[in-house]
Amino acid sequence: MQHITRLNPHTLPLHGVAASRNLEQQAAALLPAHTLMQRAGLSVARLALAMAPHARTIWIACGPGNNGGDGFEAAVHLHQWGKTVHLTWTGLGPTQAALPPDARAARDKALAAGVPMVNEPPAQFDLCIDALLGLGGRLDASRAGNALMLDWLARMQASGAPRLSVDLPTGLDADTGVASDLIAACAVSTGATAHFTLSLLSLKPGLFTAQGRDHAGQVWFDDLGAGALLGEAVGSSANAWLLGADQGGTVSKLTQAHASHKGSFGDVAVLGGESTATSHMAGAALLAARAALHAGAGRVYVALLGSPAVSVDLLQPELMFRNIAAVDLAHSVVVCGCGGGTLVAGVLPKVLQEAPRLLLDADALNAIAQDAAVQTLLTERHVRGWATVLTPHPLEAARLLGTSAASVQAQRLGSAQTLAERFACVVVLKGSGSIIAAPGLVPRINPTGNALLATAGTGDVLAGMVGAAIARGQSAHAAACSAVYAHGQVADVWAEQRGERALTASGMWG
Ligand SMILES: NC(=O)C1=CN([C@@H]2O[C@H](COP(=O)(O)OP(=O)(O)OC[C@H]3O[C@@H](n4cnc5c(N)ncnc54)[C@H](OP(=O)(O)O)[C@@H]3O)[C@@H](O)[C@H]2O)[C@@H](O)CC1
Numbered sequence: 001m002q003h004i005t006r007l008n009p010h011t012l013p014l015h016g017v018a019a020s021r022n023l024e025q026q027a028a029a030l031l032p033a034h035t036l037m038q039r040a041g042l043s044v045a046r047l048a049l050a051m052a053p054h055a056r057t058i059w060i061a062c063g064p065g066n067n068g069g070d071g072f073e074a075a076v077h078l079h080q081w082g083k084t085v086h087l088t089w090t091g092l093g094p095t096q097a098a099l100p101p102d103a104r105a106a107r108d109k110a111l112a113a114g115v116p117m118v119n120e121p122p123a124q125f126d127l128c129i130d131a132l133l134g135l136g137g138r139l140d141a142s143r144a145g146n147a148l149m150l151d152w153l154a155r156m157q158a159s160g161a162p163r164l165s166v167d168l169p170t171g172l173d174a175d176t177g178v179a180s181d182l183i184a185a186c187a188v189s190t191g192a193t194a195h196f197t198l199s200l201l202s203l204k205p206g207l208f209t210a211q212g213r214d215h216a217g218q219v220w221f222d223d224l225g226a227g228a229l230l231g232e233a234v235g236s237s238a239n240a241w242l243l244g245a246d247q248g249g250t251v252s253k254l255t256q257a258h259a260s261h262k263g264s265f266g267d268v269a270v271l272g273g274e275s276t277a278t279s280h281m282a283g284a285a286l287l288a289a290r291a292a293l294h295a296g297a298g299r300v301y302v303a304l305l306g307s308p309a310v311s312v313d314l315l316q317p318e319l320m321f322r323n324i325a326a327v328d329l330a331h332s333v334v335v336c337g338c339g340g341g342t343l344v345a346g347v348l349p350k351v352l353q354e355a356p357r358l359l360l361d362a363d364a365l366n367a368i369a370q371d372a373a374v375q376t377l378l379t380e381r382h383v384r385g386w387a388t389v390l391t392p393h394p395l396e397a398a399r400l401l402g403t404s405a406a407s408v409q410a411q412r413l414g415s416a417q418t419l420a421e422r423f424a425c426v427v428v429l430k431g432s433g434s435i436i437a438a439p440g441l442v443p444r445i446n447p448t449g450n451a452l453l454a455t456a457g458t459g460d461v462l463a464g465m466v467g468a469a470i471a472r473g474q475s476a477h478a479a480a481c482s483a484v485y486a487h488g489q490v491a492d493v494w495a496e497q498r499g500e501r502a503l504t505a506s507g508m509w510g
């Protein structure tokens, strides 16, 4: 069993519903009947004991399928270890669902062991286990038995007792991380220690993106021996990968040759920060430029759009200000769009045709969404072997896809991959569990970061960090992975060291 933290050393494979079922079938075929569920139940019981070693009364709520079966298996162990276990099962009611064979065997074993099956949850309990629905479940208020499940989930939430969700929190979609509206009240706050999810056989992408992190709490993983049984089939059937330090780490400047000079670390040029009579967005460009500098770029240039009132950054005098005509687009990594306003549309065709290494953010993405000719210039870059990274937040992604932010959020992995394929670019779809997608590659999900980042300007900082990573020699995809990971880590370290104190974009370094 493994605790999945934000600092996993290795990038881990994630499997959605279909891929998980496939692995389950392959593993089950190599094992005696019921073995996987027996392993799952033992694992649940062990984690329950570790979570709440002094718990005396444990309530296990079992549902109509194999998720419930895992609960029955766990009940047997916890009962034998001297705990007072109360089992409730949705099948006891008038619906009397027929259990699948594994779960039926587990239920019969629990009854034979003398675990009491009760109609009502205990009035008081020290730990509760949600074994209602897993991979095959979808909460639906109109279905028989769901009112009961919702009542039980509400009681678990209201109790404040530690909760262990088996495989998935009931109501969370394993593929997308979308939580049913019916469990909106069951989210845990970031950093809560009293809510655990034990993912079984495979890790599910939905635990790590969209609303997944809010509902899963601390994620643990037991592959039930599938890795040893199936070997490479596990990685090759992954629907996504959870970034670990091996792909998220940055290269230290001190590991470079002593004879390095500023040119060795590459140039970044930030184009954006529109100034008009009524609006001044230079700050966005300065944030990206400063972030690039602090992320290790050798030299950073800033070209502001419109009628800029600044030609020096007094807090970061290392930044060099240029007119856009004086920027060496061919030899710099160009970060274009931060605070770019409407004027950025005017420079986009030139940038797309002259900058071989380019990151497009914010208003540059909005301008692309509105102009089919510019979209063609964007996709043509790939033919030339040029590197392009797009860093949309969900609304910007929606504009590029001609859809709504809600539909992007409903399919974060799919939306990021569609954008990557359509524009032949690396795409970072930002937000909780940022997705990094590239044509022909399995998408990555970033495990770092928290809601402290939900403040203006942190996206500009990310753009600068990705630009710097490319300037220092990483491929567009590797740079996006490492910078997104490092950006989130800043917020995680901040939360550990300073708790709730607000993090500002310009406070992300130093
Ligand atoms: N087999 C094994 O060896 C292993 C299994 N494992 C465990 O099995 C879990 C997957 O089991 P599962 O496929 O049975 O799905 P599960 O989520 O329990 O429920 C599906 C059942 O509920 C029903 N149902 C669905 N929605 C409903 C609703 N709203 N209201 C009422 N009913 C609803 C649905 O009926 P249907 O919708 O098809 O009519 C079906 O009968 C997995 O998450 C893991 O915990 C692992 O430990 C590995 C080893």
Ligand SMILES: Nc1ncnc2c1ncn2[C@@H]1O[C@H](COP(=O)(O)OP(=O)(O)O)[C@@H](O)[C@H]1O
Pocket (backbone or CB within 6 Å): 362, 393, 429, 430, 431, 432, 433, 434, 448, 449, 450, 451, 452, 453, 454, 455, 456, 457, 458, 459, 460, 461, 462, 487
């Ligand atoms: N709740 C959150 N959890 C993790 N990361 C977040 C969260 N909210 C925002 N972020 C991150 O903060 C950054 C915000 O970027 P963006 O929305 O472009 O803001 P802005 O344009 O104001 O800079 C992105 O990297 C995003 O992934």
Ligand SMILES: [K+]
Pocket (backbone or CB within 6 Å): 067, 130, 131, 132, 133, 134, 165, 166, 167, 168, 169, 170
């Ligand atoms: K569950």
